[in-house]
Amino acid sequence: MSTPTTATLLPSSGTLLDEHDVLLLDLDGVVYVGADAVPHAPAALRRAVEAGHRLGFITNNASRPPETVAAHLRDLTVPAADEDVVNSAQAAADHLALRFPAGSPILLVGTTGLRVALEQVGLRPTEDRHEAVAVVQGFSPDLGWRQLAEATHAVRSGLPWVATNLDATVPTPGGPAPGNGLLVDLVARAAGRAPDVVCGKPERALFDAAVQRLGAERAVVVGDRLDTDLQGARTAGLRGLLVLTGVTGVRELLAAQPHERPTYVGQDLRSLEDAHPEVVVELADGTATASCRRARVSAGPSGLDVRAEETGPDGLDVLRAATAAVWGVRDAGTPWGAEVVTAAVTVVEGALRTSA
Template sequence: MSGAPVPLSAGAAEPPCHAYDVALLDLDGVVYVGPEAVPGVPRALAAVRAAGMRLGFVTNNASRTPDEVAGHLTALDVPADATEVITSSQAAATVVAQRLGAGARVLPVGGPGVAAALEAAGLTVVSRAEDEPLAVVQGYGRDVGWTELAEAVVAVRNGAEHVATNADATIPSPRGPLPGNGALVGVVSAVTGRRPLVTGKPDPAMHAECVRRTGARRPLVVGDRLDTDVEGGRRAGAATLLVLTGVTDPPVLLAAGPDQRPDLLAPDAGGLLTAHPGVVAEDGGWRCGAWTVRCGDGPLRLRRDGVGAPASADGLDGLRALCVAHWGRHPEAAAPVQVTADDEAAAVVLRQWGLPS
């Protein structure tokens, strides 16, 4: 295959905590799910800090202030300062202040973090459409209801710019995906007939805010979502590490389009501490550790046949090889994968990954 290297093929010869200066960590689905930390992640992040890598905690969830987010993280044994937290509300506030100027009237819709970010950016927060806001900034809030949405609709119909902190349709929870900010942004858009300006991930404004606040020179975006974390990192020119503790599973990853294919893959954020194997072309297919994928003309064929070959401890070498093989076949577009197992070991992992064989 010619052209640019396939994402995931290069791997990382040294642990990312040594190769990059700041890890820009998504929160929901990466550091915690709901109120609880992802198992093992607090200890892993402590080791990452000890190795000299700085952490930025990045969230599209606009409902809480940086102080509240830092307090939650600290309670989960992930010590954090408010200055290390970057929210989509802050990115939206920066964009609105640049577009409308200091002191501009803005109507916030969402949790307390939205209004707090607007005030910190020097904007004037108002509560009614009759206050003639120049913009409506809409972010996630558990208590957002009909009254707030109606106020936003009236303001936007009167000419206010509609700015969304993010367009995530769902948020992860222990009960499964729940409605996210994008679902409620869709209500306002459907009634007004106007599309919002979205400033959170994957818009480059979000990661520009991250780089500005952390001073990162070689940032690594760590996330669980392809459409926000990975695409956002790629659009901002940053390397990306996908973890499988949130909403993305192997079938979704394999079907990803070119803009949503990560550079690195790990089961969880502990992947910051380990080297990542590369995927190399071999005999008309691809090899990663002890796993090979044969391409041919039909379905991809996965096999564990590397007797004595080194294997990474995370159990994802076969998935890495499948991704590179499938993406190499479809360099320009998303496509569902067809794969078959060539031995029992392959059949076992394909079942574990939810891939029919």
């Protein structure tokens, strides 16, 4: 006998633009990668603005000030005002400004964006750990050994330590590269302790600030990372759209834990203009079977069985069904070994290539 269950991926009654008033967008891997726009992203965002939606850009990247980010977006023909950009450097600076009086020297381990954020709240960036009252660390592609060593000495001395974010990687045109989280981890391992505070995603501070700034009533978070964008959406009580233009691929999506799962999945930002289909899951005898329109996937201890008469208008119905089936069987406690996951990824990626 089968038992119906609720898929984590949810349907939309209309398009995502119909159902939401504000789009809270990650940048790297969603809108652009490096200097270049993600294909279709600028046009999709222009159409959203023309339809009356507001855009907020929330990023963990603390290397550039909001004005520079907004100018980059405008160069890519994305509608963006300076105040639409909210980053983790601002959140870190705000946190420190609440704790220390104006003019306090803060050891800066980062670059221009973090320096500007500190100065805007009245704090004084310094490179001298002997005068600093706290340490703040954000991503910089030019961060070197001497800066990391200075940070380590300051942290070991007991100074409060704030990290803008813990992203393990950043997207680049050549693929993922080391991010701030790995650099923070170097200091943590050398100093023997973790940061006292992390201000970026998946913490909800950035999302709350963006919702308040934009006056959002029905915001949707759009991101490419499960552990920051989508986990942050859940933390903030918002729905989240995962786009497959950045870090997260099929393997990562199938392995997603409940606290980081998206509400919707799309190829790219054009999926904001789609009505997302219902996915129905049934559990029976240790196997989960999920149906998404005319795609049907069963997942169990022996692997995946995929039957797809059609892959859907955007080619993702097999992925949606497989995702829901794998999540369902794993959540039910059915053994799901690494070799089965690998086989599942192969099957789903093959179906996606066939539908492309």
